[in-house]
Amino acid sequence: MNVRLYNARILTMEKDKPVFSGEVWVKNEKIVCVLEEKQLEKGWEKDFPEIRWDLELDCKENLLMPGFKNAHTHSAMTFLRSYADDVPLQQWLNEKVFPMEAKLTGEDIYHLTRLAILEYLTSGITAIFEMYLTPDTIARACIDMGMRCVLTSGMNNFSSSIEQQEEEYNKWNGAHPLISYQLGFHAEYTTSKELLYKLAQLSHKYHAPVYTHLAETRREVEECLERYGRTPAVFLENMGLFAYGGGGFHCVHMTEDDMDVFRRHRLCVITNPASNMKLASGIAPVAEFLRKKIPVAIGTDGPASNNCLDMFREMFLVTGLSKLKEEDAASIDARQVLHMATVQGAKAMRLPKSDVLAKGKNADIIMLDLHQPNMQPIHNIPKNIVYSGSKSNVRMTMIGGQILYYNGEFNVGDSPERIYGICSQIVRRLTDSAGV
Amino acid sequence: MNVRLYNARILTMEKDKPVFSGEVWVKNEKIVCVLEEKQLEKGWEKDFPEIRWDLELDCKENLLMPGFKNAHTHSAMTFLRSYADDVPLQQWLNEKVFPMEAKLTGEDIYHLTRLAILEYLTSGITAIFEMYLTPDTIARACIDMGMRCVLTSGMNNFSSSIEQQEEEYNKWNGAHPLISYQLGFHAEYTTSKELLYKLAQLSHKYHAPVYTHLAETRREVEECLERYGRTPAVFLENMGLFAYGGGGFHCVHMTEDDMDVFRRHRLCVITNPASNMKLASGIAPVAEFLRKKIPVAIGTDGPASNNCLDMFREMFLVTGLSKLKEEDAASIDARQVLHMATVQGAKAMRLPKSDVLAKGKNADIIMLDLHQPNMQPIHNIPKNIVYSGSKSNVRMTMIGGQILYYNGEFNVGDSPERIYGICSQIVRRLTDSAGV
Numbered sequence: 001m002n003v004r005l006y007n008a009r010i011l012t013m014e015k016d017k018p019v020f021s022g023e024v025w026v027k028n029e030k031i032v033c034v035l036e037e038k039q040l041e042k043g044w045e046k047d048f049p050e051i052r053w054d055l056e057l058d059c060k061e062n063l064l065m066p067g068f069k070n071a072h073t074h075s076a077m078t079f080l081r082s083y084a085d086d087v088p089l090q091q092w093l094n095e096k097v098f099p100m101e102a103k104l105t106g107e108d109i110y111h112l113t114r115l116a117i118l119e120y121l122t123s124g125i126t127a128i129f130e131m132y133l134t135p136d137t138i139a140r141a142c143i144d145m146g147m148r149c150v151l152t153s154g155m156n157n158f159s160s161s162i163e164q165q166e167e168e169y170n171k172w173n174g175a176h177p178l179i180s181y182q183l184g185f186h187a188e189y190t191t192s193k194e195l196l197y198k199l200a201q202l203s204h205k206y207h208a209p210v211y212t213h214l215a216e217t218r219r220e221v222e223e224c225l226e227r228y229g230r231t232p233a234v235f236l237e238n239m240g241l242f243a244y245g246g247g248g249f250h251c252v253h254m255t256e257d258d259m260d261v262f263r264r265h266r267l268c269v270i271t272n273p274a275s276n277m278k279l280a281s282g283i284a285p286v287a288e289f290l291r292k293k294i295p296v297a298i299g300t301d302g303p304a305s306n307n308c309l310d311m312f313r314e315m316f317l318v319t320g321l322s323k324l325k326e327e328d329a330a331s332i333d334a335r336q337v338l339h340m341a342t343v344q345g346a347k348a349m350r351l352p353k354s355d356v357l358a359k360g361k362n363a364d365i366i367m368l369d370l371h372q373p374n375m376q377p378i379h380n381i382p383k384n385i386v387y388s389g390s391k392s393n394v395r396m397t398m399i400g401g402q403i404l405y406y407n408g409e410f411n412v413g414d415s416p417e418r419i420y421g422i423c424s425q426i427v428r429r430l431t432d433s434a435g436v
Numbered sequence: 437m438n439v440r441l442y443n444a445r446i447l448t449m450e451k452d453k454p455v456f457s458g459e460v461w462v463k464n465e466k467i468v469c470v471l472e473e474k475q476l477e478k479g480w481e482k483d484f485p486e487i488r489w490d491l492e493l494d495c496k497e498n499l500l501m502p503g504f505k506n507a508h509t510h511s512a513m514t515f516l517r518s519y520a521d522d523v524p525l526q527q528w529l530n531e532k533v534f535p536m537e538a539k540l541t542g543e544d545i546y547h548l549t550r551l552a553i554l555e556y557l558t559s560g561i562t563a564i565f566e567m568y569l570t571p572d573t574i575a576r577a578c579i580d581m582g583m584r585c586v587l588t589s590g591m592n593n594f595s596s597s598i599e600q601q602e603e604e605y606n607k608w609n610g611a612h613p614l615i616s617y618q619l620g621f622h623a624e625y626t627t628s629k630e631l632l633y634k635l636a637q638l639s640h641k642y643h644a645p646v647y648t649h650l651a652e653t654r655r656e657v658e659e660c661l662e663r664y665g666r667t668p669a670v671f672l673e674n675m676g677l678f679a680y681g682g683g684g685f686h687c688v689h690m691t692e693d694d695m696d697v698f699r700r701h702r703l704c705v706i707t708n709p710a711s712n713m714k715l716a717s718g719i720a721p722v723a724e725f726l727r728k729k730i731p732v733a734i735g736t737d738g739p740a741s742n743n744c745l746d747m748f749r750e751m752f753l754v755t756g757l758s759k760l761k762e763e764d765a766a767s768i769d770a771r772q773v774l775h776m777a778t779v780q781g782a783k784a785m786r787l788p789k790s791d792v793l794a795k796g797k798n799a800d801i802i803m804l805d806l807h808q809p810n811m812q813p814i815h816n817i818p819k820n821i822v823y824s825g826s827k828s829n830v831r832m833t834m835i836g837g838q839i840l841y842y843n844g845e846f847n848v849g850d851s852p853e854r855i856y857g858i859c860s861q862i863v864r865r866l867t868d869s870a871g872v
Contacts, residue, residue, distance in 0.1 A: 078812070082819035086755075086769040118809035122828065277756035278823070280765040308810045308824035313752070319522075320713035329716040333522040373554035374744045374827075376514070376856045377863045383518035387714070388744035391810075392558065392828040408844075420812045427813045 001054045001401060002027050003363075008059035009370070010034060011381060012357040013066050013342045019381050024064050026363040027051060029177065029400040033359050055403075062395060063368040063381060065338075066357055067126025068311040069345025071270040072249045072299025074132045074154075075116035075141075076109040079427050080304035085278070092279075097304060100430045106134040108430075111422045113141040118416055119309045120147065121405035124394040126364035129270070129299065129349045131184060131211075131249075133159065135168050139179045145412040146402045148364065150349045152184030152211045155199070156191045162198045169206065178400060182246070182350065187213040188224050188232040193239070200240035209350070210241045214248030217281050221253045233258035242267055247348050249299065250275075251289075252282040262294045268348035269294055271340075273317035274308075275301035283325045286318060287332055297348035298341050312389045315341055319386060334386035367396035437490045437837060438463050439799075444495035445806070446470060447817060448793040449502050449778045455817050460500050462799040463487060465613065465836040469795050491839075498831060499804040499817060501774075502793055503562025504747040505781025507706040508685045508735025510568045510590075511552035511577075512545040515863050516740035521714075528715075533740060536866045542570040544866075547858045549577035554852055555745040556583065557841035560830040562800035565706070565735065565785045567620060567647075567685075569595065571604050575615045581848040582838045584800060586785045588620030588647045591635070592627045598634045605642065614836060618682070618786065623649040624660050624668045629675070636676035645786070646677045650684030653717050657689045669694035678703060683784050685735065686711075687725075688718040698730045704784035705730055707776075709753035710744075711737035719761045722754060723768055733784035734777050748825045751777055755822060770822035803832035 003026040011019045012034060021037040032051070084096035104112075109132065120128060127148040130138055135151045142149035151172055153165045165183065172181035183203055185191045203210050214232050215221055224232045234257050236242060242261065247268035251258075262269065271284045289296050298318060300309045318340065319332045346355035354362045370378060374388045385393075397405040404411055439462040447455045448470060457473040468487070520532030540548075545568065556564060563584035566574055571587045578585035587608055589601045601619065608617035619639055621627045639646050650668050651657055660668045670693050672678060678697065683704035687694075698705065707720045725732050734754060736745045751773045758767045782791035790798045806814060810824045821829075833841040840847055 081813065081824060082816040085816075085819050085823060086766050088765050092765065115809055115812055122809060274752075274756065277760050278765065280759040280763050280767070283760065303824070306823070307819070308826065310810070310826060313749070316710075316749070320710065323716040324713050324719065327716050329524050329528065329714065330522050331716070371853065371856070373551055373558060373852065373856075374746070376551055377517065377860050379863070380518040380521075383521050383743070387521060387742070388517060388739070390744065390746060390828065391826050416809065417807065420807070420809075424813050427815070 002051050003401065003403070004053045004056045005059055005064055005365070005367075006056065007061060008064045008367070009061055009381065010357065011063060011065040013338065014356050014358060019063070024357060024365060025051065026365070026398070026401050029363055031357060031359060031361045031363050034357050059367060060371070062370050064357065064365055065368065066342045066355065067364045067366045067397060067399065068124050068341045069127045069129070069297065069349055069351070069354070070120060070125045070300050070309070070311060071129045071297035071345045071348045072272055072301055073116070073128050073130055073309065074302030074304070075128065075130055075138065076104070076112035076132050077302035077304040078112045078115045078423065079108070079430060081307045084304065085307065101133070103430050104133065106137040108426045109134045110137040110141045111419065111426060113138050114145060114414070114419050115423045116303060116309055117141065117145045117147045117412070118410060118419065121397045121410065121412070122394060123310045123312065123391040124366035124368070124397055125309070125311055126366065126397060126399045127345070127349060127351055127354055135172065135181070139172055139176070143176055143178055146178070146399050146404050148178045148351070148354065148399050150351065151179065151181045154184065154186045155195070156186035157195065158190070159186070162195065162202060165199070166202055169208070180350065182211055183208045184211040187220070188236060189220050196236070196239050196241060200243075203241060203244055207244050209244050209246035211246045212236070212248060214251055215253045215258065216250035216276070218253050231255055231258050233261040237261045237265070250281070250284065252276055252284045254285060259289070259292050259294060263292060267294070268344070269296045270299045270348055271296055271318060272299050272301040272314075273321050274313055275305040277317070277321070278307070279305055283321045285325065287322045287326050290332065290336065295344050295347060296340050297345040310391055311341055312391055315386045315389070334380075334383040337386045338382050363398055363401040365398045366394060368393045369395040438487050439837065439839070440489045440492045441495055441500055441801070442492065443497060444500045444803070445497055445817065446793065447499060447501040449774065450792050450794060455499070457497075460793060460801060461487065462801070462834070462837050465799055467793060467795060467797045467799050470793050495803055496807070498806050500793065500801055501804065502778045502791065503800045503802045503833060503835065504560050504777045505563045505565070505733065505785055505787070505790070506556060506561045506736050506745070506747060507565045507733035507781045507784045508708055508737055509552070509564050509566055509745065510738030510740070511564065511566055511574065512540070512548035512568050513738035513740040514548045514551045514859065515544070515866060517743045520740065521743065537569070539866050540569065542573040544862045545570045546573040546577045547855065547862060549574050550581060550850070550855050551859045552739060552745055553577065553581045553583045553848070554846060554855065557833045557846065557848070558830060559746045559748065559827040560802035560804070560833055561745070561747055562802065562833060562835045563781070563785060563787055563790055571608065571617070575608060575612070579612055579614055582614070582835050582840050584614045584787070584790065584835050586787065587615065587617045590620065590622045591631070592622035593631065594626070595622070598631065598638060601635070602638055605644070616786065618647055619644045620647040623656070624672060625656050632672070632675050632677060639677060639680055643680050645680050645682035647682045648672070648684060650687055651689045651694065652686035652712070654689050667691055667694050669697040673697045673701065686717070686720065688712055688720045690721060695725070695728050695730060699728060703730070704780070705732045706735045706784055707732055707754060708735050708737040708750075709757050710749055711741040713753070713757075714743070715741055719757045721761065723758045723762050726768065726772065731780050731783060732776050733781040746827055747777055748827055751822045751825070770816075770819040773822045774818050799834055799837040801834045802830060804829045805831040
């Protein structure tokens with residue numbers, strides 16, 4: 001489908017490029033050009049090979065920008081939303097999460113992921129970095145609905161295996177334009193040294209980066225120090241897991257040595273501020289990461305620990321929590337936050353074609369409504385988005401040239417009410433059988 | 437207008453009352469009854485004196501609950517949104533806020549307040565506790581648009597006076613059902629001892645509570661200690677300002693003695709978590725207030741320091757920041773947060789008729805859309821609202837029986853685009869004349 005998005009304000013997220021007025025042209029799944037108004041005035045567009053438009057959309061001076069990259073989530077945990085809040089972390093895991101997870105089927109995960117995808121679309125999220133059970137059914141949910149997804153393995157001593165991970169890696173890289181796969185494991189504290197050693201071998205075999213939960217809680221770090229005499233990042237580096245890069249989810253409790261590991265291997269931090277608040281894990285030292293030139297992307301984490309999948313909330317928290325932690329109202333400005341939510345997200349997820357709005361990039365585009373009171377007056381659009389923006393401003397979410405969400409309506413091959421209904425049935429079955 | 441709201445889930449916010457299915461009947465500006473489904477089955481409604489409905493609204497099993505009380509704001513500061521972020525507090529005030537405020541007229545404040553009111557409506561806010569220049573034009577903006585407003589004075593050494601405040605107090609209490617007025621002053625650090633003494637006399641004359649900014653920053657507390665040898669709360673108590681109750685906005689840096697002052701005089705804390713984050717002021721000890729039985733309400737603060745006027749963000753932050761501060765994921769549960777945002781807000785603002793949904797109360801009612809992905813599945817509605825809710829879930833905002841916002845459309849006597857246009861003109865004039 002060829003779509004002309006005209007009469008727009010445009011924030012391409014290319015370095016230092018300000019917001020301008022113009023058009024974005026989409027041909028099939030790609031952006032074929034981003035035109036400034038002054039180019040249009042010069043008749044520049046006439047030089048362009050003719051395109052027959054399937055749709056010409058008047059953006060009414062609303063904002064087009066790259067979609068947000070949700071660089072860490074466990075989508076199917078929608079089944080636990082509001083089920084187990086306001087309880088301490090260990091009790092939450094042992095009494096609530098694990099008993100219900102044990103009953104989940106791949107088909108359940110398919111539907112529960114679809115519920116999460118609906119929510120991503122309402123928040124302008126155009127790609128997710130997904131770690132959960134049954135990657136095959138997650139991939140199917142994303143393909144069926146049109147969501148771009150980078151899968152990673154949550155392998156640990158109790159779930160998945162090196163063989164399964166290698167099979168998935170080969171199966172899902174190249175199988176579908178929306179899906180890719182990165183090596184990963186759940187966390188140091190759930191994964192044996194033997195398994196980690198084999199994963200390092202796999203990483204070396206494919207020259208592939210590795211991703212994992214890292215330094216999320218103080219307890220995790222202390223237990224790793226007891227077990228191995230090293231912090232998780234240093235221990236994992238020594239195991240050879242970061243030879244080809246990768247990244248850590250959370251990274252709340254990081255030492256200077258840990259940050260050196262990240263710099264040395266060009267690892268990405270994926271910060272999850274709402275989850276770290278809600279589970280009382282702490283505030284990640286994001287400003288310190290930036291001073292050390294460690295790239296930072298942003299994730300919502302799963303809906304059981306957040307509980308919503310909303311990049312606007314995360315963006316405000318990235319800067320707000322940093323301002324608190326640094327006791328500095330100038331810490332991490334809005335433009336830096338937007339960069340994390342788009343360009344750095346794409347970098348962390350190895351999606352170089354989905355970072356900015358430019359010729360040849362994937363048409364992963366959102367339209368933000370500036371004609372709402374929270375976006376007025378228009379002094380500074382990046383600040384409006386980060387400090388005042390809300391999912392209610394998301395007017396359109398396009399992934400790979402497909403408009404999946406527009407004016408509150410979904411175009412995902414199934415009705416929201418049907419997905420809600422199926423998920424409610426799943427939840428009833430799980431709670432009944434878990435005896436809770 | 438008589439409105440029947442049927443086929444609803446209802447959260448009245450009465451103590452310990454769970455969500456139930458039923459109807460809310462509104463006659464003119466009041467709720468005439470809240471009916472449970474089982475009462476309807478018994479034909480109970482037939483005993484009710486007949487009402488001719490002007491509107492019967494199928495709520496489609498969405499949630500009706502009391503509107504949120506925004507218990508601290510400076511609405512007209514919309515003109516500063518995204519104008520002066522990411523700079524240190526003193527620089528922000530001296531270089532940005534004060535020069536532009538000096539140019540504001542009462543008429544400017546009228547329009548800039550109207551812009552904020554549009555935003556309140558999108559966030560389900562049905563009453564505001566307003567401290568800003570020119571209360572008369574603020575009141576007019578609220579009356580013209582239908583917003584419930586409690587005015588308080590921001591009197592200080594440079595603005596307003598005891599005489600003006602007494603005149604406003606008498607003028608606006610009883611003048612209009614939507615408007616009331618409480619005594620107040622800006623803050624200890626901007627108000628002379630002489631002026632405070634006179635305000636205490638006024639409070640004693642009318643047996644009236646007094647409200648002020650209090651213990652917002654560490655510096656404020658330290659300077660008061662230097663000046664008077666006492667913390668602000670203790671100093672103000674000694675001045676006789678709290679003999680008839682009242683409350684403090686912010687209350688971030690509070691000593692045990694300060695909390696004793698609050699208990700002794702039954703003062704309310706009005707917490708402003710997003711503002712305290714964004715300006716790097718700190719995290720208020722809200723869980724400690726609750727342990728000491730100090731009532732806590734919630735405010736957005738003004739749009740210059742937040743920057744949005746969104747009670748969903750504030751509610752999540754109240755519990756999230758407390759979980760961080762207390763290092764306890766169980767700190768302040770969702771139901772407590774909702775209580776602060778509704779019942780305690782009404783208490784702090786002295787609006788006893790606007791606290792819960794019950795017979796005889798003001799029809800200040802919101803409808804939250806549960807048919808959106810962030811509200812699914814429905815395990816626990818209060819938790820869904822606090823942890824996952826968003827202004828995008830606000831389907832209706834009714835104040836005093838008038839539906840001011842429904843399905844994204846405003847019914848406030850003027851068009852949003854016209855208000856945006858006027859406010860943009862004001863902002864251009866202010867920035868030009870301020871030479872910035």
